[in-house]
Amino acid sequence: MTEERALIAETCDRLFAEQLDENVFTAAESGTFPQDLWDAITENGLDRILVPENRGGSGLGWEDAQVVLVAAGRHAVPAPLAEAIAAGWLLGRAGVELPDGIVSLGTPMVGGGIEVPWGRHAAYGVVQGADGVRCVSLEAAEITHDRNIGRDPRDSVANLDVPAMADDPVRAAGALARSCQMAGAAAAALDLCVDYVNARVQFGRPIGRFQAIQQQLAVMASEVAAAGVAARDACRTVDAGGDIHLAAASAKIRAGEAAGKAANIAHQVHGAIGFTDEYRLHHLTRRLWAWRSEFGAEGDWAGWLGARVVARGADNLWPDLTGRP
Amino acid sequence: MTEERALIAETCDRLFAEQLDENVFTAAESGTFPQDLWDAITENGLDRILVPENRGGSGLGWEDAQVVLVAAGRHAVPAPLAEAIAAGWLLGRAGVELPDGIVSLGTPMVGGGIEVPWGRHAAYGVVQGADGVRCVSLEAAEITHDRNIGRDPRDSVANLDVPAMADDPVRAAGALARSCQMAGAAAAALDLCVDYVNARVQFGRPIGRFQAIQQQLAVMASEVAAAGVAARDACRTVDAGGDIHLAAASAKIRAGEAAGKAANIAHQVHGAIGFTDEYRLHHLTRRLWAWRSEFGAEGDWAGWLGARVVARGADNLWPDLTGRP
Amino acid sequence: MQAFAFEPCELPAGADALRADVRAFLDAEAADILVPARARSWVGFDADFSRKLGQRGWLGMTWPAPFGPGRSALERYVVIEELLAAGAPVAAHWIAERQSGPLLLRFGTDEQRAMLLPGIAAGETYFCIGMSEPDSGSDLASIRSRAEPAEVNGEKGWVVNGRKVWTTYAQHSHYMIALLRTGEAGENRHGGTTQFIVDLSSPGVNVQPIRNMIGDEEFNEVTFDDVFVPDTMVVGEVGNGWRQVTAELAFERSGPDRFLSAFALLKALVAVAGEKPTDAATAAIGRLHAHLATLRTMSLSVAAQLDAGAEPALEAAFVKDLGVTFEQSIPEIAHQVIGASPRIDGGSDFEQALAYVQQACVSFSLRGGTTEIMRGVIARGLGLR
């Protein structure tokens, strides 16, 4: 990792660690916006990391944003940071001015209307219109409040419609951001597991000495490693000018599957303590389950990617795999 | 198990153990019909267990046939016993005379023609015609020889056509027979595994003492138990007048999945010795992989059964599950 | 040769009529339970509902007179599976009726039976199980909560000190069957423990609900500070706790609660697939149906064997391990084939059931022994340990 990115990672870890404790989580998960956390985020420009410099952002790339998003995942950050980062990239790419205030992402819902994560707190939502990406004000929006399994706000807007497009860059950017968050949350869950099994003693020895536990954590670690590589690989592809949908598909499929496996193994290894509210694990695992299904679950993206691979034909399978920038 | 069935099981085990050795397998798997084995089978009337008594059979039910088929699976019997048993039931049920000689099953192939296991050795094949089950002579058939992964003959007849029916009782009877065979072969593979891990010493102790091996064989044993119950349950359902397709679907789905898991765990636990020709395991595992895909793989039957469950609707899900005879 | 005993069993003659009665009862008493509540299955707590079950004679059905109608275990099985399939709230009486009652019938005294069984059968006296401790989860033999012989106000008994944790619904229970240390564990580590009936209203008992990650308060921490338990409340033999507990555990490992905990979600999945059928959803439902049918047949077989006095520990362990694997696969499969993003407040029945079961199912493999422990039991049954 370059020094620059290492510095970003350090800044994020310190900032999130300072800002987040059980009270902030409890408040955020019952609908109170974590304003102090958000202010610290905006003061450090984390939300505008992908906004071009001439528009007040850091003008960095997805591989830098990935460091912020992985840290956000590690700390289960209950704030619309991923949405803001992706929105910044989408508007910057489309040459659309980034408004002040919280900007989230809007994607069409089955049955009409759009879903906007943190919609109740957001001033705008970036949507894919017929003629490209638009920034829509949510001021006059009829917002229905709801939450995902992570108890983060997942609101919907009935009176705003967006044509359901096959390739929706808002959905793809959201999926790429979620892939990075999942890689971070899964890695943090693994750290909790390793510490727990080395500390928890049963039958006279740390449960980490039992081969069954070791083999399960080895599987979890492999999945965590794969999620991290898949997310970063996709970010590098986009930075190098590659197609956002192809990149997001690969990352969301691999990181989403890893998220499910990591969350389930983490709970199996922790036993009852992992199921309690007081113990940290659930902040990570509930969000892993939620994020898997947002901006397209693995099944959706696998169908999309598979159709393209099949259409390209067997003879192009290997050349395409090696041809990517 | 009733005494009667225990006696049948004992007879089969003894007969198959006497008849089968490496030479018989090698000959059968390279196309020579195991005539001695077959004669012993027919002399004991095992092939006619489901044929009504007034037609020269034992007039017993599928739950009795299941005992023979499980034993055949245990010993990886390389002969058309399952086909003959199913054919006997189909013809008996349709009131069609059972001809002399080997009677196998014919099912339509994608692209035309019918597939007849052991076709080159069979005198007849039972097929589902437009107006019910028929017994077709294979004398004038143009038979193409081939083999499945178990190296048992899987021949096809180009100049015999059968209308592809949604519900083909020949396919269902074949699937039910294969489910019983798989239950037996998986159980035999488990016995080989338990003996091997208790004998094979590494790092100074039998590898069966390693928790990772124990947990894997526990999973294998659960699958073997489930396969046995699924196959027997289906046979009881048919004996009680239940629908052959519903029964075969449930058994083939559950036993097929168990077959795949059991074969893979068995090889993982055995390591290199399990991969050799001289060691017995592959006679069982190759047939488990082959039988999974014959007379409808799990995916086909799951789609068929799922469509019916969905059509019956959520409110009938539980009543239908408990309503079965 | 490994031989697994899953002899098929026929439900007794009156089973269909009984089943119809229970379904009628449920239509009357539990029709308005919303799907998300049904998804809570046997953690749904409703004392009124339990009392009504008692009035119908469906609690303690298999107990001999004078405590129960002495009906067969398979008749009880029919009642239990209908209640679970409907997601009826059975938590209040669940432990008392399934475990504590049978324990008292087997190891209790006449006095204990007379005092407690009627209340359990009436759906009014609730029990919890005091086994796990902060430092004794899977390693149950290492428990440290102690009962010292003592005499208080001229009554012989024991003074109890210690801490039990993860005790389901202690906050709603009248009694706890507590496994306490009364002597040294000894060579095989399984000695020196005794089961006591602890009246939770006794002075010195403190029950502290533990909020779980879904926000429910199902688990509790129970602390004992010099709690007096009279001699008359010892269950079975002093020092014989381990054997009495393991017999009890084998009994509760194979019931329909081991594979029906996620049934409400499976049912919701069938409904959703009906509205918008896809090949993936249809095939997944067909596969799950085959698994469920097989599990039910295995579970019924074990129930019949238990009824006939056998102790099919290996077969019960198969049902538990296969059952919990099946339950925990349902939210994963629902995610794969429907890919909906579950909203936990206003989402559809399917979304709410998926959101609940996805979180709750990780705890399904903790009750009555974790997956590793169960597979250890199976490995022992195979002769590997």
Add this chain to the structure above:
Amino acid sequence: MQAFAFEPCELPAGADALRADVRAFLDAEAADILVPARARSWVGFDADFSRKLGQRGWLGMTWPAPFGPGRSALERYVVIEELLAAGAPVAAHWIAERQSGPLLLRFGTDEQRAMLLPGIAAGETYFCIGMSEPDSGSDLASIRSRAEPAEVNGEKGWVVNGRKVWTTYAQHSHYMIALLRTGEAGENRHGGTTQFIVDLSSPGVNVQPIRNMIGDEEFNEVTFDDVFVPDTMVVGEVGNGWRQVTAELAFERSGPDRFLSAFALLKALVAVAGEKPTDAATAAIGRLHAHLATLRTMSLSVAAQLDAGAEPALEAAFVKDLGVTFEQSIPEIAHQVIGASPRIDGGSDFEQALAYVQQACVSFSLRGGTTEIMRGVIARGLGLR
């Protein structure tokens, strides 16, 4: 905090041109290989093909002059992955070029290097690995085949007695790098072994092919009866065998052969799905594509780190474990989504590839350490052992 080092790596500038060369070479030399043969991947044995690779300078690419062109490990990676993706027959030179050559470069003597490296680079001198023994599979430290110091006709050396088993392609190899016991294992059990270059044409060497369940003769049993091995054929230090072997194993755990062994079947699956697309097949292909792309990036990262002199043992173990799990999932997925009943003589390309890989894939997890061993290595890397 667990930090896994998978820094991304850029392929060197000439990689694309090199890739085009290899593809052109394959079109000319391996175009007519049928799919079933391609499915055999790196167990395809063709001395002629190996020699042609040698002539193109594609064997021992990374070796320093005078033995090789000293090209980068990533350039070699491009050649290897193109050969494997095409299912070209690389078995003849495979062990010699990937493992024995690098071992000699690192631990060998100038004399050994001069004698053996040119033949390997030319694709004419083939090696096999003598490690496992009948009673020493995963527990490599327990090997018993011995080398005793001796002098024969005035030449100092060692007399070897014992038995090696599961030795891939010993029947086609000129030399074996044999790990033999030359002293006591000692406290940590890893002492007292030494690596020798054994000339398989020496008197007293007996090579016996072992037919495998697919009918191929890939494994062999090699017995040594008083075989004389001169001192000059000791590799590295006497007694240092274990360390030299483990360094060698880490090196070969993360190459493209760890996840491309079933590529011919994946390619056939894409073709079949093209003819008769179903949702299930399409989604499965999308998922496998994502897994394969991720594995390749991880493997390339490890290759770059090895090239820079690092020893990423944990990262290499991830690639092996994920890679073999990926390979072994392909026949299972093909069975689930296509459900064809593979015929092994006249069946379609897809059926023949499925039949072969379904049987062969169970052996993929045996090479270079079983799954349990690999996950033990990972657990150690996590600080659990």
